[in-house]
Amino acid sequence: MSKEEKKVNRRDFLFTASYTVGAVGLGAVVWPLVHQMNPDKAQQALATTEVDISQIEPGKSITVLWRGKPVFLKRRTQEEITEARSVSLKDLPDPQKDEDRVKQGKEEWLVMLGVCTHLGCVPLKDKGDFKGWFCPCHGSHYDLSGRIRKGPAPTNMEIPKFEFVDNNTIKIG
Amino acid sequence: MSDQEYTPKSKAGKWFNDRLPLLTLGSHLTDYPTPKNLNYWWTFGGILTFCLLTQIITGIVLAMHYVAHADLAFASVEHIMRNVNYGWLIRYIHSNGASMFFLAVYIHIFRSLFYGSYKSPREVIWIIGLLIYLLMMATAFMGYVLPWGQMSFWGATVITSLFSAIPLIGESITTWLWGAYSVDNPTLNRFFSLHYLFPFLILGLVVLHIWALHVPGNNNPIGIDLKKPSKDTVPFHPYITIKDAFALLLFMIIFSGFVFFSPNVLGHSDNYIPANPLVTPAHIVPEWYLLPFYAILRSVPDKLGGVILMFGSIFILFVLPWLDTSKVRSAVFRPMYRYFYWIFVVDVLLLGYMGAMPAEGIYLALARIGTIYYFLHFIVVLPVVGLLEKTDPVPMSISAPVLSSGGDPALAKKDYDKI
Numbered sequence: 001m002s003k004e005e006k007k008v009n010r011r012d013f014l015f016t017a018s019y020t021v022g023a024v025g026l027g028a029v030v031w032p033l034v035h036q037m038n039p040d041k042a043q044q045a046l047a048t049t050e051v052d053i054s055q056i057e058p059g060k061s062i063t064v065l066w067r068g069k070p071v072f073l074k075r076r077t078q079e080e081i082t083e084a085r086s087v088s089l090k091d092l093p094d095p096q097k098d099e100d101r102v103k104q105g106k107e108e109w110l111v112m113l114g115v116c117t118h119l120g121c122v123p124l125k126d127k128g129d130f131k132g133w134f135c136p137c138h139g140s141h142y143d144l145s146g147r148i149r150k151g152p153a154p155t156n157m158e159i160p161k162f163e164f165v166d167n168n169t170i171k172i173g
Numbered sequence: 174m175s176d177q178e179y180t181p182k183s184k185a186g187k188w189f190n191d192r193l194p195l196l197t198l199g200s201h202l203t204d205y206p207t208p209k210n211l212n213y214w215w216t217f218g219g220i221l222t223f224c225l226l227t228q229i230i231t232g233i234v235l236a237m238h239y240v241a242h243a244d245l246a247f248a249s250v251e252h253i254m255r256n257v258n259y260g261w262l263i264r265y266i267h268s269n270g271a272s273m274f275f276l277a278v279y280i281h282i283f284r285s286l287f288y289g290s291y292k293s294p295r296e297v298i299w300i301i302g303l304l305i306y307l308l309m310m311a312t313a314f315m316g317y318v319l320p321w322g323q324m325s326f327w328g329a330t331v332i333t334s335l336f337s338a339i340p341l342i343g344e345s346i347t348t349w350l351w352g353a354y355s356v357d358n359p360t361l362n363r364f365f366s367l368h369y370l371f372p373f374l375i376l377g378l379v380v381l382h383i384w385a386l387h388v389p390g391n392n393n394p395i396g397i398d399l400k401k402p403s404k405d406t407v408p409f410h411p412y413i414t415i416k417d418a419f420a421l422l423l424f425m426i427i428f429s430g431f432v433f434f435s436p437n438v439l440g441h442s443d444n445y446i447p448a449n450p451l452v453t454p455a456h457i458v459p460e461w462y463l464l465p466f467y468a469i470l471r472s473v474p475d476k477l478g479g480v481i482l483m484f485g486s487i488f489i490l491f492v493l494p495w496l497d498t499s500k501v502r503s504a505v506f507r508p509m510y511r512y513f514y515w516i517f518v519v520d521v522l523l524l525g526y527m528g529a530m531p532a533e534g535i536y537l538a539l540a541r542i543g544t545i546y547y548f549l550h551f552i553v554v555l556p557v558v559g560l561l562e563k564t565d566p567v568p569m570s571i572s573a574p575v576l577s578s579g580g581d582p583a584l585a586k587k588d589y590d591k592i
Contacts, residue, residue, distance in 0.1 A: 034349075037352050038348065038349050039353050039354065040359065043352070043353045043354065043357070043359065063451055067354035068450055069355045070451050118476055119335065120331060120333075120337075121327065121330065121457065122451065123453075136454075137453060137457050138471055139532055139533060152471075152475065152476055152479065154475075154476045
């Protein structure tokens with residue numbers, strides 16, 4: 001009797017097959033319900049923004065909205081660039097060269113998401129211990145390259161995908 | 174139990190009860206034997222039921238006038254305040270009601286901590302209660318987002334960004350929660366949907382909470398098991414109903430005090446500024462009832478670590494019944510635990526205060542000490558005290574200390590004073 005019980009029979013096959021098909025079916029029903037919460041086509045359509053930068057003086061910055069998030073465009077002075085580049089990588093919690101955060105030949109333009117990498121607040125410009133940005137929410141300090149120097153934020157402010165359409169226009173996204 | 178013996182008096186009642194025993198349930202709830210020594214800390218269950226129903230009723234009314242759209246939400250709330258008949262009253266009851274709800278739930282939880290109501294055989298009641306508390310926090314948070322003011326928007330940004338601390342999938346989770354690349358209209362829309370849903374989930378859990386309570390029956394101030402029904406119990410109605418009603422009346426006076434005399438004192442003035450995704454308010458604070466957890470989050474200098482500790486501070490409560498090694502329930506008979514209980518209360522209040530202060534200097538240092546002690550209380554103090562402590566003699570019944578000593582009502586109390 002016990003030998004026969006252990007034998008895989010047609011009923012076992014039917015059980016396994018039914019459970020498998022059932023699980024696939026359930027997944028097929030659940031996925032649309034989950035995925036509907038991801039950004040819709042209208043949100044995705046706002047994925048690029050063109051910005052006119054001709055009016056920005058050296059040392060000044062503007063903030064534009066891209067995908068609902070602020071983007072800082074800062075035209076840095078030569079001193080600011082020099083200062084940002086004089087920092088030793090050892091002093092950075094998230095080591096990254098300033099050269100890797102700007103476009104070559106356009107070093108004066110710092111374009112980055114104005115979103116603190118801690119919990120998403122908008123840092124204030126020209127504040128903090130490193131002359132860059134300071135997040136008022138939980139006290140993260142960023143330097144002139146938007147790199148985290150002090151505070152709870154884990155990484156540097158993010159550089160979005162962008163390009164220079166011409167000398168006066170930047171396309172973000 | 175005596176429930177089975179119940180038969181309705183009227184013929185119609187019997188006919189109906191044979192088909193759906195609702196009258197048996199009603200009779201069980203009326204006669205339900207309750208410890209006769211329940212004090213006023215036990216009235217908060219009824220008060221909380223009142224709070225939930227108040228929130229549901231005022232919330233349904235507000236939803237008739239509110240518009241869940243990023244461009245219209247703020248204006249529609251002002252429309253409720255200015256144009257809708259009694260809209261100001263209903264909204265103030267709803268917004269202050271949330272605070273009153275949390276005030277009551279914290280007293281309810283700390284009652285449980287003092288009298289050991291979370292211990293065997295009441296662990297499931299405790300765990301369901303914690304699930305209710307978690308849902309309450311989620312509901313309150315999403316409700317705070319709906320007026321779409323500055324605090325709404327940035328509170329939502331900070332709290333949803335907590336999930337971005339999860340390695341690898343964190344970013345995808347936050348985008349999924351937002352339905353956009355930042356907190357935006359899709360976020361507001363889904364928060365409204367869920368804010369409407371969750372109170373009914375809470376209501377369902379409340380039914381389970383009470384059901385689980387009615388299996389072992391109420392704990393009581395001296396924390397002993399009772400024979401039911403006996404000299405130690407009284408029927409729920411009218412003894413407890415009248416006591417609950419009186420306490421509820423006092424609670425409603427305080428509630429009304431807030432609604433009519435200082436309806437905005439518990440809120441933040443920045444939330445009367447429409448949401449602006451380009452400007453973060455200088456000082457973001459959550460509502461007062463979330464401050465201790467906020468203090469724990471900020472006291473850790475690491476993003477993921479802070480998030481883990483904050484959620485951990487709530488989840489550790491789920492295993493509390495197994496961390497407390499003492500067999501004696503009530504702190505009345507636990508001389509050592511009693512002190513640690515009050516230290517813990519002060520610690521949570523301290524954390525709450527630090528959560529409202531800027532995270533720097535002395536505030537940050539104190540918040541760190543408070544956070545460390547919070548976890549020490551559960552992981553070290555409770556298991557160790559339960560083993561070391563010599564508890565006071567526990568009476569055999571509620572009536573015993575009174576009757577055996579010729580009517581000296583303070584016999585149990587005397588032991589208490591000796592230590």
